[in-house]
Amino acid sequence: MLTRSNPLATQLAVLLLSCAVTTGAVAGERQDARLLTSTQVLSExxxxxxxxxxxxxxxxxYAVAVIPSVIKVGLGIGGRRGKGVLVVRKDSGAWSNPTFINLTGGSFGFQVGVQSADVVLVFTSxxxxxxxxxGKVTLGADASVAAGPIGRQSSAATDIGLTAQVYSYSRxxxxxxxxxxDGSAITIxxxxxESxxxxxxxxxxEIIRSDAPAAPPPADQFIAAVKHSATGAAPAAPAHTPAPAAPTEAPASTANSADQGGVQTYPMEDPHPGQEPPQ
Incomplete structure (x- = not known):
């Protein structure tokens, strides 16, 4: 038996499908923006x-995580939350595709105010x-964490004992x-x-596997920033820079003028081009 379609139901289905497509596109843009912001933070x-x-x-x-704009709120009991990305060093020494992570945590004590900070984590185990x-690691409980050394505070690895599994930084x-x-949790x-x-x-x-397919383009810049940071190398320069051309022989009139008192003059435009110059 044939039944008549319900126009309202059809319109509702189309609307829901459109919302799903739009939501997916916006979500993808959010991940792209997170990667670009993380790249900028690390590079700066x-x-x-x-x-x-x-x-x-x-x-x-063994891994590096960047969590831009971690929000820390304090009103009696403080808390923090942020979203970032993490890359893991493969056995070959190359860096894996980025994995998106969350950072959440709480702290106790009298605190008032809201603060935003960029956080970088360096994993050494x-x-x-x-x-x-x-799925989850709690800093200070599952993995020891310490404030990391900065700048020229230590010129060699032997100057400081790598006793912590994670070193944390904040800007x-x-x-x-x-x-x-301590007490902050990192979750996938x-x-x-998925988005x-x-x-x-x-x-x-699956994301960090050595044989995983290459990640979408925005990930390339972040991986390159981590690589340059870990090696201290600047972005690759052109393979060959042409040597400056050898100076050409100065025109006779210019050379002669330069010999007279060390002052160099320049000839005026030839009023009769193509003819032999006067002797």
């Missing part, structure tokens, strides 16, 4: 010679990374320094990973 910090993360520490990192890939109001993040942002990689239910372990 490494351009501060006296206040940056020591290269020798980044060279030993495999155990701490395994915890995050597993607020233009100041960059190590910061204590599953919805952002960015266009794969429902994708796991962090």
């Amino acid at each position: 910090l490494m351009r501060m010679p006296e206040q940056n993360i020591p290269t020798w520490l980044l060279e030993r990192a 495999k155990q701490s990374i395994e915890g995050i890939v597993g 607020a109001s233009g100041l960059f320094a190590g910061v204590a993040l 942002d599953g919805s952002s990973n 960015f990689y266009k794969k429902p239910g994708i796991l962090a372990s």
Whole structure:
């Protein structure tokens, strides 16, 4: 038996589908923006010679996380929350595709006010990374954390014992320094990973695999920023810079003029082009 379609139901279905498509597009833009902001934060910090993360520490990192604009709210009991990205060093030494993460935490004591800060975490142990890939790691409980050294505070790895599994940094109001993040939890942002990689239910372990497909374009810039920070190298320059051309022989009239009293003059335009110059 044929039934008449309900125009209202049809319109509602079209509206819901349009909302779903729009929501997916907006979500993808949010992940792109998070990657670009994280790239900018890391690049700016490494351009501060006296206040940056020591290269020798980044060279030993198993993973690096950047969480821009972490909001810290204090009203009796403080709390913080932010969204960022994390890359893991592969066995080959290259960096993995970025995994989207959340940072949440609380602190007790009398606090008033709201503050926004950029946070960078340097992981120096495999155990701490395994915890995050597993879904969650609490700094100070699952992985020891300490405020990281900055700038020229230490010129060599032997000057400071790498006793912590995670070193944390914060930039607020233009100041960059190590910061204590005990009690903060890092969790995988599953919805952002699904939206960015266009794969429902994708796991962090799939994203960081050595044989994982290349991530979408916005990830390239962040991975390059981490690589340059860890090696202390600037972005690649052109492979060959042409040598300056050898100076050509000065015109006779110019050379002769230069010999007279050391003053160099320049000839006027030839009023009779193509003819032999007068003797």
